[in-house]
Amino acid sequence: MDICDEKCINEKMVRKTxxxxxxxxxxxxMVDIFKALGDPxxxxxxxxxxxxxxxxxxxxxxxxxxxSAISHQLRILRTMKILKNRREGKIIYxxxxxxxxxxxxxxxxxxxxx
Amino acid sequence: MDICDEKCINEKMVRKTxxxxxxxxxxxxMVDIFKALGDPxxxxxxxxxxxxxxxxxxxxxxxxxxxSAISHQLRILRTMKILKNRREGKIIYxxxxxxxxxxxxxxxxxxxxx
DNA sequence: TCTTCATATGAGCAATTGTTCATATATTAA
DNA sequence: TTAATATATGAACAATTGCTCATATGAAGA
Numbered sequence: 001m002d003i004c005d006e007k008c009i010n011e012k013m014v015r016k017t018x019x020x021x022x023x024x025x026x027x028x029x030m031v032d033i034f035k036a037l038g039d040p041x042x043x044x045x046x047x048x049x050x051x052x053x054x055x056x057x058x059x060x061x062x063x064x065x066x067x068s069a070i071s072h073q074l075r076i077l078r079t080m081k082i083l084k085n086r087r088e089g090k091i092i093y094x095x096x097x098x099x100x101x102x103x104x105x106x107x108x109x110x111x112x113x114x
Numbered sequence: 115m116d117i118c119d120e121k122c123i124n125e126k127m128v129r130k131t132x133x134x135x136x137x138x139x140x141x142x143x144m145v146d147i148f149k150a151l152g153d154p155x156x157x158x159x160x161x162x163x164x165x166x167x168x169x170x171x172x173x174x175x176x177x178x179x180x181x182s183a184i185s186h187q188l189r190i191l192r193t194m195k196i197l198k199n200r201r202e203g204k205i206i207y208x209x210x211x212x213x214x215x216x217x218x219x220x221x222x223x224x225x226x227x228x
Numbered sequence: 229t230c231t232t233c234a235t236a237t238g239a240g241c242a243a244t245t246g247t248t249c250a251t252a253t254a255t256t257a258a
Numbered sequence: 259t260t261a262a263t264a265t266a267t268g269a270a271c272a273a274t275t276g277c278t279c280a281t282a283t284g285a286a287g288a
Contacts, residue, residue, distance in 0.1 A: 009169050009171050009172055009205065009264090010168075010169070010172055013166065013168065013172065014168070014172045014175055014176060017162055017165065017166065017168065017172075017176060018176060020161075020164065020165060021158065021161050021162060021176065022161065022223070026223070026226050027154060027157060027158060027161070028154065029225075029226040030151075030157060030219070030222045030223065030225075030226055031151075031152055031153065031154050031157055033222050033225060033226075034148045034149075034150075034151040034152035034157070034218075034222065035148075035149075035152035035153075036148075036152075037144075037145075037148040037152075038145055038147075038148035038149035038150075038151075038152040039145065039149075039275090039276080040141060040142065040145050041276080041277095043141060043144060043145055043148070044135065044141060047134075047135050047136065047141070048131050048135060050134065051131065051134060052127065052131065054124075054127065054128070054131065055123050055124070055234080055235090056234070056235055056236090057123050057234065057235085058123055058124060058127065058128045058131075061128055062128060062131060062132060062135065065277085066277080066278075066279095067234075067235070067236095068235090068236080068237085068277080068278070068279080068280095069276075069277055069278075070235095071234095071235060071236055071237080072236085072237080072276075072277080073276080074235090074236090075236075075237085087284095087285090089234090089285065089286065090232095090233060090234045090235080090284080090285050090286065091123065091233095091234065091235090091285095092234075092235065092236095098225070100221065100222070100224060100225035101225075103221050104218060104221055104222065104225070105144070107214065107217050107218055107221060108144045108147050108148065108214070108218065109136070109140070109144065110214060111143075111144075111147060111212070111214035111215075111218075112140050112143040112144055112147075123234090153245085153246080155246080155247095169264080169265090170264070170265055170266090171264065171265085179247085180247080180248075180249095181264075181265070181266095182247080182248070182249080182250095182265090182266080182267085183246075183247055183248075184265095185264095185265060185266055185267080186246075186247080186266085186267080187246085188265090188266090189266075189267085201254095201255090203255060203256070203264090204254075204255050204256065204263060204264045204265080205255095205263095205264065205265090206264075206265065206266095
């Protein structure tokens with residue numbers, strides 16, 4: 001981290017805080033989780049799966065979206081290991097694969113309710 | 115919520131889950147928080163302010179961004195009541211105005227560290 | 229086998245977003 | 259008042275994103 005001496009107002013404080021900021025990789029992973037939940041369709045999907053698994057088709061109904069749109073978002077959430085799925089014949093059931101995400105959602109619910 | 119009888123595979127489960135999904139307004143507010151933290155610059159800003167306030171100029175240094183870019187993002191975070199600011203002469207100090215956000219960040223840090 | 233149904237996926241498009249650059253505002257010092 | 263400094267803001271632009279539509283895959287039944 002190179003700190004410009006010219007512009008920096010309070011170099012000591014900046015240096016101190018700089019040490020506390022997580023490394024790039026960690027920040028990127030945090031951003032990815034928040035970004036995943038920062039879309040109404042994806043958040044609704046996760047909310048719909050909080051208590052039980054559902055098939056793609058039912059998730060689409062619950063989210064008022066087309067199967068295709070939901071499938072695209074499910075792939076993103078699956079790739080991120082936020083969701084997992086299991087096949088039963090033609091039907092594929094999705095469920096939550098990450099307890100931290102549940103905690104994040106409950107905490108943001110607290111936030112909204114002040 | 116109208117549930118299509120044709121497509122729905124398991125109507126009972128869908129109806130049951132539908133009742134548990136928060137209303138639109140709540141979901142939008144949750145999305146807004148996650149979206150706010152779902153950008154590397156904004157997340158870095160909040161991380162930089164976790165322990166103490168900083169002026170715009172120093173935040174820019176800490177985030178490796180121009181003052182202007184930071185100022186734009188600070189306005190977003192201020193509008194969302196995630197940050198507050200105070201003026202001291204020419205300098206404006208920003209700090210965190212929302213404890214829930216701190217909890218969210220700590221929880222996502224847990225997540226990243228498995 | 230052929231058809232149907234559930235899901236997945238690629239291309240294309242419109243909307244959103246984050247940054248840059250130029251400029252404006254506001255405070256302090258000269 | 260004028261100049262310098264810190265911050266804010268509007269316009270423009272490039273990049274990203276989420277959806278639609280068409281098509282593909284994969285499993286079950288006829």
